[in-house]
Amino acid sequence: MLSREAIQACISRVPGPDGKTLLDQTAAASAIVIAADGKVFVTLTVPAADAAPWEKVRLAVETALRGLGGAGAASVTLTAERAPSAAPPVSFKPDGAKQPAQPIKAGIPKLAGLAQVRHVIAVASGKGGVGKSTTACNLALGLRALGLKVGVLDADIYGPSMPKLFALKGQPEIVTGRTLRPLEAYGCKVMSIGFVVDADKGMAWRGPMVASAITQMLRDVAWGQLDVLVVDMPPGTGDAQLTMAQQTPLAGAVIVSTPQDLALIDARRGVAMFQDVGVPILGLVENMSFFICDGCGKRHDIFAHGGARAEAAKLGVAFLGEIPLDIEIRERSDAGLPVVVTAPDSPPAQTYRQIARTVWSGLEKRTAG
Ligand code: ADP
Numbered sequence: 001m002l003s004r005e006a007i008q009a010c011i012s013r014v015p016g017p018d019g020k021t022l023l024d025q026t027a028a029a030s031a032i033v034i035a036a037d038g039k040v041f042v043t044l045t046v047p048a049a050d051a052a053p054w055e056k057v058r059l060a061v062e063t064a065l066r067g068l069g070g071a072g073a074a075s076v077t078l079t080a081e082r083a084p085s086a087a088p089p090v091s092f093k094p095d096g097a098k099q100p101a102q103p104i105k106a107g108i109p110k111l112a113g114l115a116q117v118r119h120v121i122a123v124a125s126g127k128g129g130v131g132k133s134t135t136a137c138n139l140a141l142g143l144r145a146l147g148l149k150v151g152v153l154d155a156d157i158y159g160p161s162m163p164k165l166f167a168l169k170g171q172p173e174i175v176t177g178r179t180l181r182p183l184e185a186y187g188c189k190v191m192s193i194g195f196v197v198d199a200d201k202g203m204a205w206r207g208p209m210v211a212s213a214i215t216q217m218l219r220d221v222a223w224g225q226l227d228v229l230v231v232d233m234p235p236g237t238g239d240a241q242l243t244m245a246q247q248t249p250l251a252g253a254v255i256v257s258t259p260q261d262l263a264l265i266d267a268r269r270g271v272a273m274f275q276d277v278g279v280p281i282l283g284l285v286e287n288m289s290f291f292i293c294d295g296c297g298k299r300h301d302i303f304a305h306g307g308a309r310a311e312a313a314k315l316g317v318a319f320l321g322e323i324p325l326d327i328e329i330r331e332r333s334d335a336g337l338p339v340v341v342t343a344p345d346s347p348p349a350q351t352y353r354q355i356a357r358t359v360w361s362g363l364e365k366r367t368a369g
Helices: 004-012 054-067 132-145 207-219 239-247 261-276 307-315 327-334 347-368
Strands: 029-034 040-046 074-080 090-092 098-100 117-124 150-154 174-176 183-185 188-192 226-232 252-257 281-287 319-323
Touching (some): 004 029, 004 040, 054 074, 074 207, 117 132, 117 347, 132 226, 132 347, 252 261, 252 307, 261 307, 307 319
Parallel strands (some): 150 226, 252 281, 281 319
Antiparallel strands (some): 183 188
């Protein structure tokens, strides 16, 4: 396996954007991660103002690393520095400690695969298990039902669930070079790390690897023309999520929460994280909001109710809707038969479709404004 020093030496010999000055004489800083399987992940931190010309440097570093004997595969990502004039905002880490975050949207080089994508939106949650992926899938299908061209990127690489939710198996084909063709189901284009790694094998992803893998899926997938690309984020508000929110040209974020107080604390962190990096919050969704007993028809608020609506009002963001705890949602999701397409008139499906309408009008308004 290659040493960090050998990788650093290789990077430093690559010319910078002027084609002459070698990287070790430029201001670019690099972070190197060597995965257990020998794959090399490099992040180049470059000045925000001229991030675009660094794209060819990124490719050159990738080529140089591949030429080194012993490097299994190399992936290089650019991240841009915050403009010096911008005041550092504050983000909330899971341990409650405040950390500076960097809004670097202005410096994001346009990712090739996204050239024809109108809006990229994130579906996020402060923690796992609240129904984020189920919501992302049905929201995407609700947008599709509006006649829009929709893609879904399963960035929840700790627990990719889109292959199951969309009943998709198989591997994406290579279109050209390293560009992959997304799979398709129910009229949506879908890409998931679950198509390329065995979802049953535990994967020990580290923060920078998560960010690199996601950027690669955004960049190297032939998404084609889309109105909306829905990104199912990894749960939580750690470094990987923050990097992803910084590096992706997100038009907005939808935050999913269950109604209890504890879940809402995490949801609040999610809202704060996106706001810190300048991503608008499209709204909060309350999942598992209530339960209608199919025996007695009575409504039960199993995890309490209304917390997300109240939280949204407190935070000054939109409230998008309440999705019931519903056995049909669970059963159909597990079978790869999402309710929005297979039970479109059911109350939960109608709620998802209403949420999709609100999200779409929010996106269009922002574009118009
Ligand atoms: P996350 O992405 O937040 O980890 P998932 O979307 O994978 O959560 O959902 C976790 C589990 O809860 C899944 O089995 C899913 O089918 C189920 N689930 C999600 N939302 C609902 C709901 N509204 N009613 C019933 N089951 C749900």
